[in-house]
Amino acid sequence: MDGLLLVNKPRGMTSHDVVARVRRILRTRRVGHTGTLDPMATGVLPVAVGRATRLVEFLMAGSKTYQASLKLGEITDTQDADGQVVERREVPALTQDEVVSACRGFLGEITQIPPMYSAVKKDGVPLYRLARQGIEVERAARSVYIERIVLHSLNLPFVDLEIDCSKGTYIRTLAHDLGEVLGSGAHLTGLCRTRSGSFLLDECISLEDLSEDARPGQAPGFLKLVDILRDCPRLRVDNEGAARLSVGIPPLIEQVGVSACREGELIALVLDERLLAVARYAPARLQEKRGDFELLRVFPEAAAA
Known part of the structure; x- marks a missing residue:
């Protein structure tokens, strides 16, 4: 069985949890995801099955689109709602124009410092393991590219954004950094990946709807090997x-x-x-x-x- 399964990842599961579930349902060991989503996040998670695992590096390179919800006035240790609040600030009476102007400052190539609660490794150890021990280490900044940020709604202290960005972008960190620019601090309260490369949320299947007899090219959201690299000639x-x-x-x-x-x-x-x-x-x-x-x-x- 060789193909790409487009999964709508549910909230509360890690990407590795999804891979494990797919292995059990399809009764095959050769399964891998094409880009980590945090447990809090939902949305497009392409999962390679069989020989499609050999194509993962080509699938991870594409840009992404996210729907992100932020709460101003609170900073957490994980930069999202799964963490503990470490600081509270007053939220100024921000206007839409002020928020849009702050967002513009993040367009183009920017640098991000990966959060401590992330899978990035330091001397072979994932940062999140160090963070759970109360250890914070220096992290190298990374360059990412933000193509578009659209303000969908402003209902203080909440902000809803749509973001087009390069691979490797931490939306949690973008939320945190935007909060610093606005002066109120912020953390991420909701995140949905609606696009990964050319794969859209509307194409995805839920794990509840995935059956053990699903086959590439026949089941919804399950692409045949030949149809996976559809961005290439x-x-x-x-x-x-x-x-x-x-x-x-x-x-x-x-x-x-x-x-x-x-x-x-x-x-x-x-x-x-x-x-x-x-x-x-x-x-x-x-x-x-x-x-x-x-x-x-x-x-x-x-x-x-």
Whole structure:
């Protein structure tokens, strides 16, 4: 069984909990998620099954969209509602224009310091384990990109936002930092990921609706291997190119059903609705007699079928 299951993660479960539940329901061990959601968060969690686990790194790279709810006036040790309140402040009579102006200051490339209650590791130890022991360590700042922040509602002390951002963005930290700019402090009270890459919340299935006989391409929210990399051009390989791929040799450009590709572009190579390989177009490699494509993932059993 090979495919991508689009799960609407419920509140209160970790991403690893979801993986464990999928393993039990589908009775398969080879399962992995494509990007952690905090226990408090809900929404789109793509879960790879079988050979789809080999595609996880390509799926994690996409941007995300979140619906976030903040409460001003309270700062917590986890930066969200699951933590303990460590400071309370007065909430000024903020206007929508003032909140929108503060949000604009976070657009573009920004740096974030990962929260102590996170899965980031320090010397091999997850930060959240240190935090539970009352230990705080220095963390390196990370660059992330905020493409869009929309203010949906302002009902003090509560603020509802929609955020488009790069992978690796901590919405908890964004809420905390926005609270500092507004002067009131803030923490995250609700979070729903409505998009991960090209996968939307409307496509997802709940764990309660997932049955043990679900199969990729047949059950709702369960994509076949060949349909997973839908953001990439899908190029059809001829029989000669498939034969080369079956033994791990990149195809030539004339063995692929296009006249030209963009150099460095990520490509899905397919034949008869089977994913044969994921590759990058690399014409310079031809000078080394290594073919026109740099193979990143090959599924030789599909190529030989």
